[in-house]
Amino acid sequence: MAAGHAHPLYRAGDSVVHRLPAHVKIVVAFLFVLAVVATPREAFAVFGLQFLLLVGVWVAARIPPGWLATRALIEAPFVVLAVLLPFFATGPRVEWMGMSLAVDGLLAGWNILVKGTLGVLVSVTLAATTPLRDLVSGLSRLRVPSMVCVIATLMLRYLEVIAAEARRMRLARVSRGHDPRFVWQLGATVRSVGALFLRSYERGERVHLAMLSRGYTGAMPAFTTASASTATWSLALVPAVVAALLAVSGYWVA
Amino acid sequence: MDPSTDLVAMHMSDGIVNAPTSVIFGVVAVLGLAVCVAKARRDLDDRTAPMAGLVAAFVFAVQMLNFPILPGVSGHLLGGALCAILVGPYVGALCVSIVLLLQALLFADGGLSALGTNITNMALIGTFVGYGVAVAMRKLAVRSRGGLIATAFVAAWVNTVVASLGFVLEYAIGGQGLALGTVFGLMTGFHALIGIGEGIITALTVGAVAAVRPDLVYLTRTAAPSLEIKGARA
Numbered sequence: 314m315a316a317g318h319a320h321p322l323y324r325a326g327d328s329v330v331h332r333l334p335a336h337v338k339i340v341v342a343f344l345f346v347l348a349v350v351a352t353p354r355e356a357f358a359v360f361g362l363q364f365l366l367l368v369g370v371w372v373a374a375r376i377p378p379g380w381l382a383t384r385a386l387i388e389a390p391f392v393v394l395a396v397l398l399p400f401f402a403t404g405p406r407v408e409w410m411g412m413s414l415a416v417d418g419l420l421a422g423w424n425i426l427v428k429g430t431l432g433v434l435v436s437v438t439l440a441a442t443t444p445l446r447d448l449v450s451g452l453s454r455l456r457v458p459s460m461v462c463v464i465a466t467l468m469l470r471y472l473e474v475i476a477a478e479a480r481r482m483r484l485a486r487v488s489r490g491h492d493p494r495f496v497w498q499l500g501a502t503v504r505s506v507g508a509l510f511l512r513s514y515e516r517g518e519r520v521h522l523a524m525l526s527r528g529y530t531g532a533m534p535a536f537t538t539a540s541a542s543t544a545t546w547s548l549a550l551v552p553a554v555v556a557a558l559l560a561v562s563g564y565w566v567a
Numbered sequence: 568m569d570p571s572t573d574l575v576a577m578h579m580s581d582g583i584v585n586a587p588t589s590v591i592f593g594v595v596a597v598l599g600l601a602v603c604v605a606k607a608r609r610d611l612d613d614r615t616a617p618m619a620g621l622v623a624a625f626v627f628a629v630q631m632l633n634f635p636i637l638p639g640v641s642g643h644l645l646g647g648a649l650c651a652i653l654v655g656p657y658v659g660a661l662c663v664s665i666v667l668l669l670q671a672l673l674f675a676d677g678g679l680s681a682l683g684t685n686i687t688n689m690a691l692i693g694t695f696v697g698y699g700v701a702v703a704m705r706k707l708a709v710r711s712r713g714g715l716i717a718t719a720f721v722a723a724w725v726n727t728v729v730a731s732l733g734f735v736l737e738y739a740i741g742g743q744g745l746a747l748g749t750v751f752g753l754m755t756g757f758h759a760l761i762g763i764g765e766g767i768i769t770a771l772t773v774g775a776v777a778a779v780r781p782d783l784v785y786l787t788r789t790a791a792p793s794l795e796i797k798g799a800r801a
Contacts, residue, residue: 322674339672346679351586354743385675401749421743428582429678436675448672460604460615465665467620468627475621475628503768506644507775510625510653514783517621521614531613 322384322440330374330442334541335451337549342439344553348560349431354424356563360431363559366552367434374442381441385433395429398422445469450536463533467520475513482509578670579685579734581678588741593683599691600664606657615658622654623662630666645689647730648697648723649769653776655785656698663690688733697726701786709787716774718786723769727762728755 325331330338345366352359371381399418443451449469453462482505491501521529541549584592608615626646650659664686670676677685701708701722708718731754738750777784 343679346581347586347589350581350589350680397753398745401745401753417743418745421745424743425580425582429580432581432678432680433675436671436679440673440675445673458601458604460608461600461661461665463616464619464623464661465669467617468623468662468665469669471621471624472627475624476631479628479631499767499771503771504775506629506768506772507779509628510772510776511780511783513621513625513628514618514653514780517614517618520621521617524617529613533616 322437323444324376324380324441325444326375326442328374328442330370330438333442333545333549334454334539335443335447336454337451337541337546338439338443339448339451339455341549341553342435344550345556346432346435348553348556349428349435351557352428352560352563354420354427356566359559359563359566360427363431363556364434366555366559367431367438370438370552374438376438376441381434381437384437384441385430395422395426398425453536454540459533459535462536471513471516471520474516475509478512479505479509578667578677579681579688579737581680583681584684584737584741585743586680588737589680589683591683591740592687592737596664596683596686596691599687600661603657603661603664607655607661610655610658618654619658619662619665622650622658623665626650626662626666627669644768645693645727645730645765646769647689647693648701648719648726648765649772651694651698651726652701652719652722652769652773652786653784656695659698660690660694663694684734684737688730688737692733693726693730696729697722698786700725705786712774712777715777715784715787716770719773720766720770724759724762724766727765728758731755731758 349360349363352363368378371378398421399414401415401418449462449465452465453459486501486505493499493502607619611618629644629646629649645663647659647663650662653659654662667677667685667690668682671679671682671685701718704718704721707714709715735747735751735754738745739747742750773784777787782788
């Protein structure tokens with residue numbers, strides 16, 4: 314990865330959480346989210362405790378809550394489905410402010426809202442504490458096929474180039490008075506997409522030739538990754554295990 | 568990017584389907600990807616890594632590009648059928664999957680537990696169904712550029728609607744709250760409309776590519792003629 318390429322959700326730091334090997338963080342994040350998803354929807358208090366666990370991780374990672382909140386808000390389209398559910402679901406209904414809402418739908422909406430929100434917060438926490446390069450090498454450590462890791466690396470390396478190319482094309486269109494408002498005014502945008510594909514593909518051909526001329530034989534050098542000690546694993550797994558225990562206790566309570 | 572609302576919110580979040588369903592479709596996604604990796608290598612040999620990497624970067628960049636549907640409402644391309652027609656179903660599905668994986672890990676776009684369902688719907692079902700439709704219409708596609716454009720439109724529309732049926736299937740297995748008929752109606756109705764936008768963009772993009780480099784369109788590509796060495800006297 315080219316030096317200095319950071320993704321928009323990364324927040325540089327040197328906390329315990331930042332220093333954890335990436336593959337450990339990826340596993341913990343997946344387990345945590347699965348524990349949240351497995352929690353029964355009626356166990357309202359459990360979600361609060363799982364949120365507190367996350368707050369603990371943020372304190373350890375020294376991420377201010379305001380910084381997190383603004384980034385978590387961006388990803389809110391799933392809220393639409395959660396809001397629709399009480400209106401469209403069947404079953405017993407309650408009257409609220411003149412609207413007839415289904416109880417089951419309210420619970421289902423709450424289920425998506427709370428789990429979706431906690432899920433986004435976990436994802437943002439992972440992204441905030443893990444630089445790009447470590448993320449891909451962490452994936453390779455988790456036995457993701459090397460082909461997938463290499464494609465991901467190259468994709469991330471050229472993403473900025475392609476995105477900048479797309480921005481320049483848009484700027485060129487806009488500066489010539491292009492202001493599409495309706496679907497039938499798409500012509501210029503779409504021709505740009507076609508041109509962007511050609512430029513990306515032909516860049517791929519050039520990159521391949523450049524790799525060949527530097528001795529590429531079809532295999533890439535292996536990723537070097539730090540392994541994690543048992544102590545590191547057991548410390549990092551604490552939030553995930555506690556979240557899973559909370560999920561189990563939710564079945565007991567509910 | 569544009570500040571207008573994003574209509575196409577097909578990335579599933581955590582909590583829409585339950586944990587067992589998430590795990591099942593996670594396994595489906597892993598198996599599907601394993602097949603794609605093996606077959607993509609056959610399509611592209613040692614060019615796989617750079618070509619697929621750049622095509623994936625293209626898909627990522629195009630998904631950031633909003634197009635207008637109505638004033639104030641915009642959508643973005645999913646790109647499954649587009650990739651399938653331009654680079655083939657295996658490379659295409661691989662690229663879209665890697666885009667989805669990195670969107671979930673880096674941009675919190677789509678839930679981590681929903682990664683399996685998202686890859687199944689958009690990368691596997693979307694790309695392969697889109698390609699299946701395109702192959703079925705290949706006779707029309709090779710006849711003229713107009714035929715290719717029509718094929719791309721139909722493939723992208725069917726791809727969008729069938730990918731939403733993947734959601735309905737997952738919801739039927741592990742979702743709660745709505746009657747299945749309601750989910751089916753909402754999702755297919757909504758995506759039949761989105762699919763028109765996806766279809767128009769896909770069709771015109773394929774048309775634009777075919778006009779300049781017809782040799783790059785995987786769907787209509789014929790085997791390269793083998794090199795013929797002719798002597799001075801035959």
